[in-house]
Amino acid sequence: MKDIETRVRDLMDKMTLEEKIGQTRQCGPSLVGAFEVDFSELLNMMFDGRISKEKFDELMAGAHQDLKEDDIRAGKIGSFNGVKGAEQVRTIQKIAVEESRLGIPLIIGSDVIHGYRTVTPIPLGESCAWEPSLWERTARISAEEAAADGIKWTFAPMVDVAKDARWGRISEGAGEDALLNGLYGAAKVRGFQTDDPSAKDSIAACVKHFAAYGAVEAGRDYNRVDMSEQKLREEYLPSYKASVEAGALTVMPAFNDISGVPCSCNSMLLTDILRKEWGFKGMTISDANAIAELVNHGAAADNAEAAAKAMEAGMDMDMTSEAYIENLAELIRSGAVSEEALDRAVADILRVKFELGLFDDPYYMAEDDPENHFLKPEYRTLAREAAQKSIVLLKNENVLPLNRGIRLGICGDLAGERAEMTGTWSINAVGDDCVSITDACEAQALPYTWFKTDLTAESGSFETLAKDCDVFIAAIGERKDESGEAASRTSIELPAEQIHMLEKLIATGKPVIAVVFNGRPLALTWVNDNVPAILEAWHPGVEAGNAILDLVFGDVNPSAKLTASFPYNAGMCPVYYDHINTGRPGGRGKFTSKYLDAPLTPVYPFGYGLSYTTYEYSDLQAEVTAEGIQVCVKVTNTGACAGDEIVQCYFRDPVAERVRPVRKLAAFDKITLQPGETKAVSFLIKKEQLGYWNSKMQFVVDSGDIEVYAGGCSTTELKAVVTI
Numbered sequence: 001m002k003d004i005e006t007r008v009r010d011l012m013d014k015m016t017l018e019e020k021i022g023q024t025r026q027c028g029p030s031l032v033g034a035f036e037v038d039f040s041e042l043l044n045m046m047f048d049g050r051i052s053k054e055k056f057d058e059l060m061a062g063a064h065q066d067l068k069e070d071d072i073r074a075g076k077i078g079s080f081n082g083v084k085g086a087e088q089v090r091t092i093q094k095i096a097v098e099e100s101r102l103g104i105p106l107i108i109g110s111d112v113i114h115g116y117r118t119v120t121p122i123p124l125g126e127s128c129a130w131e132p133s134l135w136e137r138t139a140r141i142s143a144e145e146a147a148a149d150g151i152k153w154t155f156a157p158m159v160d161v162a163k164d165a166r167w168g169r170i171s172e173g174a175g176e177d178a179l180l181n182g183l184y185g186a187a188k189v190r191g192f193q194t195d196d197p198s199a200k201d202s203i204a205a206c207v208k209h210f211a212a213y214g215a216v217e218a219g220r221d222y223n224r225v226d227m228s229e230q231k232l233r234e235e236y237l238p239s240y241k242a243s244v245e246a247g248a249l250t251v252m253p254a255f256n257d258i259s260g261v262p263c264s265c266n267s268m269l270l271t272d273i274l275r276k277e278w279g280f281k282g283m284t285i286s287d288a289n290a291i292a293e294l295v296n297h298g299a300a301a302d303n304a305e306a307a308a309k310a311m312e313a314g315m316d317m318d319m320t321s322e323a324y325i326e327n328l329a330e331l332i333r334s335g336a337v338s339e340e341a342l343d344r345a346v347a348d349i350l351r352v353k354f355e356l357g358l359f360d361d362p363y364y365m366a367e368d369d370p371e372n373h374f375l376k377p378e379y380r381t382l383a384r385e386a387a388q389k390s391i392v393l394l395k396n397e398n399v400l401p402l403n404r405g406i407r408l409g410i411c412g413d414l415a416g417e418r419a420e421m422t423g424t425w426s427i428n429a430v431g432d433d434c435v436s437i438t439d440a441c442e443a444q445a446l447p448y449t450w451f452k453t454d455l456t457a458e459s460g461s462f463e464t465l466a467k468d469c470d471v472f473i474a475a476i477g478e479r480k481d482e483s484g485e486a487a488s489r490t491s492i493e494l495p496a497e498q499i500h501m502l503e504k505l506i507a508t509g510k511p512v513i514a515v516v517f518n519g520r521p522l523a524l525t526w527v528n529d530n531v532p533a534i535l536e537a538w539h540p541g542v543e544a545g546n547a548i549l550d551l552v553f554g555d556v557n558p559s560a561k562l563t564a565s566f567p568y569n570a571g572m573c574p575v576y577y578d579h580i581n582t583g584r585p586g587g588r589g590k591f592t593s594k595y596l597d598a599p600l601t602p603v604y605p606f607g608y609g610l611s612y613t614t615y616e617y618s619d620l621q622a623e624v625t626a627e628g629i630q631v632c633v634k635v636t637n638t639g640a641c642a643g644d645e646i647v648q649c650y651f652r653d654p655v656a657e658r659v660r661p662v663r664k665l666a667a668f669d670k671i672t673l674q675p676g677e678t679k680a681v682s683f684l685i686k687k688e689q690l691g692y693w694n695s696k697m698q699f700v701v702d703s704g705d706i707e708v709y710a711g712g713c714s715t716t717e718l719k720a721v722v723t724i
């Protein structure tokens, strides 16, 4: 068979200008009904109160989907997002393959972010497992389910380093560290695509949102990003680069601008860095409507100029704005956009379609009912494992683990609401697939009473029933729509009614365990001060209740560690471990870098997490080698039960031309230790990890001292110094 490049060229030779432009268009099915505005406007009308929710539902009930079949037939569509189910995909694919002039298959995309039907923990939660092989395995089952249902492309992984808990989308990535996000992204790419993206159950990954979307000013979604190129390259680009190097077939530029140039028309990002420096050969797709939004940014006068700027910058496909399909032909005829730019875009798109095997097997979806491929027992087992490894034990004053047989007071609405367990971006989830805490208690026939957040219960008053409870498990935190896209917050404290519930529980004098569900680090200051045991559960997915009880009863020893700092309050945001020192590091003195009304440090730092056992670190050795710094540290399980410990290695370059962070994560490992057991753990800090961009934009590795740290948290003081 001819190689892919030849097949791409042969096909392009046959294409008309209109057919080429058609390939750059991704659309969704439009909703048609008894309303005159388009669907997104209708949604806005409901959100801003111009129509009631009831009116909206009534209009939706009478609406039907227009799959734009004539446009597919005419070769005017390259891709769809938002098509539901294998049958619908088969229908439109058949039109593309059998009825369009050149038979070019569609590529069907969707946001499969943390599971398709088998929803696993939100990415921020799953990142707390610090386990690339787990991240890869969960991506694999997402791909298997999605492909069975007709999806061949996911808009994931999101690897936006996020240091600001106010930003709702912090939930979708792996937290505040670049290295972790890169490893997370690369693992997801491998899991989605495998070594053979053309396999029936492989789907293309899309690394997003390129770049630095997590740095939006004040944590407000879609806001500006203004930063030096050095900071961009050191703290934000490495996670995208690592994911691209893992072979991601597609990349999605971000909504935001960087230093005044929106990413959607940023040729430095899309051409110079992504393609020329990193050698990316796949395709880029805009974020939803982002090309047309260049007009709102003030970067283009109208959609035509927006299309021209995006295309020339290196944006291959237009997600739903229609700026390309409506303007490119004229722009090319007038010479405002070069034909080479369009040809590059079309070649990128076709290359991905060939690599995905779409020309050879456009009907990769399940032939039987896709339901047969969802939620297999082994998928549920993996979802449970992922949740167990994501839940962080934040505090434990001799409360956990509990003995079975104890009478439980399960408190809070979230303890019984299945659909809330899926978290943000779980568009194919079915709420009833989830096991809530009360479901798990029921299934295990545990003696329990469920109180709602206002402490009402079905079978009697709190005062009477609480006497029969030995311990309270209080489900607190956020609902799933309180994080994710367009869900930024200026207050990240718990709602008053949850604090009120906790106060009443504490007043009983019985032990209270807080189980926190959330999509972002919350300001758990009050909870930390008042509640003796805290489990950070995130939104844990379909096996939520089972995994939580596994930890509560000690069947599984908690091992997860935070990948994002938990601020004292929102005013402290952004707060992160790899900050610089300033000339007046925070301390006791008046004129130091600190707040008058809050401590300097977060409530829980990056890398923090407890276990039912304890670990001791000793004997840190560091030695300079030709490759970098060889590090070895001993870790001993000093407690009474076996456990998994995430061993972390950091470094600091204490004197440099451009000041360096006080700590930088260099490597980590997860080890299992039996009680009393000691293991030596080795790391290599590669020479290039020590480097940075100097003021002249040269990448340099300084000679001089390097401090090396190892321990179970970013605050570890165990240190060795080497000279390079």
Ligand code: BGC
Pocket (backbone or CB within 6 Å): 081, 111, 155, 208, 287, 288, 485
């Ligand atoms: C989000 C993307 C997502 C896209 C497609 C956008 O609003 O920013 O992350 O992939 O929608 O659904």
